[in-house]
Amino acid sequence: MTFDIMMPFYGRVDHFKAAVASVRAQDEPDWRLVVVDDVYPDLSAGEWLVGLGDPRITYVRNETNLRPSRNYRKCVDLMTSEFSMLMGCDDVMLPGFLTRVSELIAEFPEASIVQVGVEPIDVNGKKHLPISDRVKAWVRPRGPYPRVLQGEELASSLLRGNWSYFPSVVWRVSELKDPGFRTDLDVVQDLEMLLQITERGGSLVLDDEVEFQYRRHGQSYSAITGPDGSKFDQERAVFAEATRAMDSLGWHKAARTARLHLTSRLHALTELPASIKARNRRGMRALARHAFGPSASDPGRLRPEA
Numbered sequence: 001m002t003f004d005i006m007m008p009f010y011g012r013v014d015h016f017k018a019a020v021a022s023v024r025a026q027d028e029p030d031w032r033l034v035v036v037d038d039v040y041p042d043l044s045a046g047e048w049l050v051g052l053g054d055p056r057i058t059y060v061r062n063e064t065n066l067r068p069s070r071n072y073r074k075c076v077d078l079m080t081s082e083f084s085m086l087m088g089c090d091d092v093m094l095p096g097f098l099t100r101v102s103e104l105i106a107e108f109p110e111a112s113i114v115q116v117g118v119e120p121i122d123v124n125g126k127k128h129l130p131i132s133d134r135v136k137a138w139v140r141p142r143g144p145y146p147r148v149l150q151g152e153e154l155a156s157s158l159l160r161g162n163w164s165y166f167p168s169v170v171w172r173v174s175e176l177k178d179p180g181f182r183t184d185l186d187v188v189q190d191l192e193m194l195l196q197i198t199e200r201g202g203s204l205v206l207d208d209e210v211e212f213q214y215r216r217h218g219q220s221y222s223a224i225t226g227p228d229g230s231k232f233d234q235e236r237a238v239f240a241e242a243t244r245a246m247d248s249l250g251w252h253k254a255a256r257t258a259r260l261h262l263t264s265r266l267h268a269l270t271e272l273p274a275s276i277k278a279r280n281r282r283g284m285r286a287l288a289r290h291a292f293g294p295s296a297s298d299p300g301r302l303r304p305e306a
Contacts, residue, residue: 003031003098004084006075010038013045015090028098034078037061038071069189072181079173088167092213100211101170112202114170117210123217136163150203152251158194161263166190168212187231192238229286232268265291
């Protein structure tokens with residue numbers, strides 16, 4: 001089975017080259033890499049990629065900047081395999097990633113999602129464990145691994161704290177194509193998609209073998225949208241929608257978890273010092289509202305067209 005690796009690109013060229021090199025170094029050679037350049041100003045990345053002359057690699061450059069979610073939707077449209085992923089253009093696959101994923105899919109053929117073990121690294125590629133990743137490790141379901149999670153157990157766990165790492169998640173493509181990533185979310189679209197699939201009865205296979213390195217750095221989209229509060233505006237909307245969806249399914253424990261979203265509130269508090277230092281009044285108000293205010297009213301599941 002040829003494995004699809006989609007890589008939305010907009011970022012540092014050196015990190016991008018390391019990401020591509022890690023794909024080419026896989027023990028399992030049956031893969032297809034599609035890089036979708038979201039009009040990054042430096043053209044050298046695409047030129048370098050094409051110059052590799054690797055027939056397994058396809059380079060696509062958008063005509064206009066689509067921003068994260070619309071570019072993800074485009075990547076999903078280009079998927080042709082049964083399973084695929086949206087790998088970060090600054091992350092690193094360890095050599096056994098695809099081999100391990102293939103083993104897990106063979107062992108759990110009905111799985112909708114596969115999450116392998118992940119090691120956070122810093123901007124220079126060194127092991128790095130900031131508070132956000134310590135919290136992920138704390139809320140992550142315990143073993144024995146690999147284990148299958150689904151239903152209210154999976155929903156409650158993700159709503160308590162999203163312990164998955166979006167760029168390393170392997171998705172069953174049929175689950176992604178309909179209805180696709182929401183275009184009104186630029187930061188928490190992965191959590192919303194995980195919840196969608198869970199609500200529809202999908203399952204997630206969680207493993208602890210570390211086969212992927214996730215890069216944390218201050219210029220990531222998530223890092224930038226934390227102190228200004230916009231990330232948490234989106235989280236509030238997702239938690240409000242999840243509260244209603246979980247109650248409608250009779251998953252009342254999950255609904256309570258979504259309504260409280262304690263871990264997300266605490267995360268907002270950790271972003272307040274940076275917002276105060278920057279004298280970002282809007283950010284301060286948004287972060288304080290998210291940390292201490294009531295849950296947002298449910299705006300409904302609006303899904304603008306791509």
